[in-house]
Amino acid sequence: MLTFRKASEGDIPEIVSFTMDTWDWGDYIPEVIGRWVAEGRAYVAVLEGHIAAVAAMKLVGKSAYLQGLRVKPELRGRGIGEAMTRFLLDETRRAGASVATLLVAEWNTPSHGLVKKVGFKERMVIYGGRPAGGGTGRCLSGLEAYEAVAEALGRTRGYACLPDEPWVCTAVTPWDLLSRGRPCVGDALYVGRFSFGAAQGDPQTDVTSVDPSGYKQRYASHVLYAVEL
Template sequence: MEFRSATHGDIAEIVAFTTDTFEWGDYVPEMIGEWIDDPSGTVMVAVDDSGITGLARVVLLSNTEAWSHAARIRPDRRGEGIAGQLADVLLDWARAHGALIVRLLVEDDNHASIRQVAKAGLRRVATAVRAGRPIGDATPNPDGNGGRRTSSGFTARPVKAADAPMLAAAWSSSRCGRPLRGLIANGWRFHILTEPDLIDAAQRGGLWEIGSSWAVTRQDEATFGVSLLDTDPAEAFDAIRSLIDVANERGAEAFSMWLADIDWLTQAARRAGCDVSPSGIWVYSL
């Protein structure tokens, strides 16, 4: 088995076995070309006489942090240990490019991947809960408000970049930041929160104060995403509803959040009409 970086000449073969990975499809066919061109990471493929048997990607998120994802094995070659060999190759690449730690995310119901990453030597260090709902959803949620959006008693107010140092320093030891090990989400990737993250958020209008709570948000096309929410049991429900208000005002069609796995926080998300699903954040120290 040969392991090498993917090229544009591999795209058609990769797309052929990644189009229907999940019930909803897969994001790999849409992203593979962009990933191959991205100098901050690499897509590794496993190749033998039958062609490409698997792939996986690793990307540097900072000088010391790497993120691994998109591990896919051709259906007729699953169960042969190819995923584990690809993981070893990605770890070698990350180490050679200065990373001290590699993280990845696995949904709690993906039992095969959980077994594979545990076997590869990764440790689960945190649980991140994905919460989301359509904006204006008319489908009742038994734990929510029947699907009807109600306004919050709080108002989300933009925070200036001058407050970034204080917020960044407080996050890792806060009620919500501690269970997440001081990490912040960027899409489906997590890295240690830094002061520049919050300065950037403030400058693009994505850093919010909601009562004594605060949040980092980013709107991607029709989805309004919450990358970080620091709150408490008394304010959680109203803080989430106030962010839904902002999403509605900005014309978003969908609302999503990454939350710490805390019972009162996930309950607040459910009350606000969100569906929730937990995923494990796994780590390998290089």
């Protein structure tokens, strides 16, 4: 029987063992799972006493972002990923969230099918990578900062990535962004490591954006999906 629970520190070695070589280049899960467990945002699916899958959930106000779903290779194709996703959606409801989001790389056809099956709808495309760099632009404060962010969110229907965690993308308020970074105007409005236009920021650091330009190294583009709870 498949059961679900929060991940514990003792689960980390087993999680790392089946997430090291997810793709040709490896995976980021081994680097972040310790932090996710410490923050209480990692969950595991357990089958016959062993971890079958792992995933995480981050709450941002009334929104929840689901990330890092990985199923043990020998157990794929048995519906465990779908069951894990449905469990996390139940967790987001219990936590009081009104919307859940996640990112799926455009090339990942199986994951697109999975998230659509459980009710997620496409909202926008998010681009990520290392920016080309350039000037920092003019930074805003006070009412000007709030109005600029509110206007930008109006154009994205309320979706953005977090300034301090640019791969966490969900439905946010202006205050969610302003509490995490200061908005600046360069080629476009950007807050921390997320841009409402072309990529901007430190060329040595990952950023995300809603426009594919401005990168010296752009990774796979991702579809942002959302479901109302």
